[in-house]
Amino acid sequence: MPELPEVETIKLGLxxxxxxxxxxxxxxxxxxxxxxxxxxxxxxxxxxxxRRGKVLGIDLENNLSLMxxxxxxxxxxxxxxxxxxxxxxxxMGGHPTKDMKGxxxxxxxxxxxxxxxxxxxYFNDQRKFGWVRVVATNKIxxxxxxxxxxxxxxxxxxxxxxxxxxxYKHPKTAIKVAILDQTVVSGIGNIxxxxxxxxxxxxxxxxxxxxxxxxxxKLYQAxxxxxxxxxxxxxxxxxxxVDAQGNKGFFLDHAFVYGKxxxxxxxxxxxxxxxxxxxRGTYLCPNCQS
DNA sequence: CACTTGACCTGTCCGC
DNA sequence: TGCGGACAGGTCAAGT
Numbered sequence: 001m002p003e004l005p006e007v008e009t010i011k012l013g014l015x016x017x018x019x020x021x022x023x024x025x026x027x028x029x030x031x032x033x034x035x036x037x038x039x040x041x042x043x044x045x046x047x048x049x050x051r052r053g054k055v056l057g058i059d060l061e062n063n064l065s066l067m068x069x070x071x072x073x074x075x076x077x078x079x080x081x082x083x084x085x086x087x088x089x090x091x092m093g094g095h096p097t098k099d100m101k102g103x104x105x106x107x108x109x110x111x112x113x114x115x116x117x118x119x120x121x122y123f124n125d126q127r128k129f130g131w132v133r134v135v136a137t138n139k140i141x142x143x144x145x146x147x148x149x150x151x152x153x154x155x156x157x158x159x160x161x162x163x164x165x166x167x168y169k170h171p172k173t174a175i176k177v178a179i180l181d182q183t184v185v186s187g188i189g190n191i192x193x194x195x196x197x198x199x200x201x202x203x204x205x206x207x208x209x210x211x212x213x214x215x216x217x218k219l220y221q222a223x224x225x226x227x228x229x230x231x232x233x234x235x236x237x238x239x240x241x242v243d244a245q246g247n248k249g250f251f252l253d254h255a256f257v258y259g260k261x262x263x264x265x266x267x268x269x270x271x272x273x274x275x276x277x278x279x280r281g282t283y284l285c286p287n288c289q290s
Numbered sequence: 291c292a293c294t295t296g297a298c299c300t301g302t303c304c305g306c
Numbered sequence: 307t308g309c310g311g312a313c314a315g316g317t318c319a320a321g322t
Contacts, residue, residue: 003315032298054316071316073300108300127299129316172292182317189315238315239302279294281313 002054002070004153004187005230005251006241010076011051013244014058014121017078018046022116023060030110033125036134040064053149053186057140065137074123074130078244079104081118102246126240150185153223158185160220167208167216175211176204177278179223188223191236191251191258194283196222198257203289204282205275229254257283 002010022045026038041060048059056068056076068076104122105112111123111132123132140146150166151158166184167175178184180193188196197204199222202215211219235241235249238259242248252259256266260283261274270287 006315069316071298072314074315125299126301127314127316129298170292177293180316191315236315241315 002074002235002241003189003192003230004051004054004227005192006235006243006249007051007054007056007070007187008154008231009235009243009249011049011056014076014078015049017080017244018058018115018119018121019049021046021119023113024116025112025114027112027114028110029105029112030125030128033110033123033128033130034132036132038134040134041066052146052152053182054189055145059137063137065135065140067133067135067140068123069130070125071127071129071131073108073126073240075108075125075240075242076244077104077122077124077242077246079120079122079246081115081120148183150181150183153185153187153227158224160217163220163223164216167211171209172207174205174277175202175208175219176282178208179219180278180280185223187227190280190282191238191255192223192226192230194258195226195255198222198283198285198289199226201289204277204284257285259283 022043023041024043026042028034028038041064044060044062044064046058047061050057054069058066104120106124108124108126109122110125110128113121115121135143151162163185167178170178170181176193176197179188179196180190194204196219200215200218202211202219230236230251233249233251233254234243234247236251237248238252257272260272263272264270265272265285265288268285268287270285272283273286275282275284
């Protein structure tokens with residue numbers, strides 16, 4: 001599920017709500033979802049929450065961090081305790097299946113964190129691909145996982161030059177497959193890759209080596225724009241995604257191609273086509289993207 | 291090196 | 307209604 005905008009949306013939701021709170025208890029319902037020693041983070045205060053690419057991090061006061069990757073179906077939902085200073089205890093329910101009414105925990109709740117104010121953070125993950133791990137805060141950059149990670153497209157250092165250099169390492173790869181590669185640029189997933197190619201007017205099947213300067217520039221701008229738009233609409237809720245308060249996101253209502261198979265292109269009226277590229281469903285407008 | 295397939299899991303949807 | 311197959315926001319590893 002979550003790509004950069006979804007993880008960012010969760011981050012923003014958690015930032016104001018759990019910063020300064022202490023983790024009082026951890027319940028692990030799925031062993032494989034939690035990597036590390038839970039006892040090490042018990043009774044520790046949250047001091048910072050960050051995101052890089054699709055990874056969310058919670059820093060604790062003792063130089064340890066919790067790192068989350070939500071993969072396809074992960075959710076992080078905070079249900080406030082009795083105290084609710086922000087008056088935002090309007091839990092809408094993060095239910096991935098019809099038979100669930102949004103009560104927490106549910107049968108997909110893999111990890112539960114109880115905080116000092118009575119709030120509960122639920123890590124739900126239907127498919128169990130996601131994980132939480134305990135890492136030393138000052139060693140995160142050395143993690144093999146992070147070393148390989150390309151620049152975050154919403155980071156200050158991200159620029160056209162770097163994107164181009166990284167893309168050029170894969171001259172024969174289809175451009176959409178290339179921007180999905182997290183070592184090229186981090187945070188783009190299938191939805192936003194399709195949308196970025198559309199906004200840039202580039203056929204996703206076109207090889208990196210076939211792109212001209214103007215196309216690289218358009219793509220660079222499209223990536224930033226589409227991700228910012230994703231955040232603006234609170235992310236994409238195709239099936240699972242909900243933010244930290246359990247609310248859905250509405251980016252897909254504003255999408256041009258993703259999931260619009262056989263519908264008319266909003267720009268030119270031609271039917272949107274669905275193809276398979278790099279093993280993933282890929283949507284494009286045959287007229288707008290060349 | 292590029293591309294495909296399968297694996298990891300659970301669930302939905304569509305066609306017969 | 308049941309059953310089989312394809313597919314789903316992501317990443318890895320292995321094989322061609």
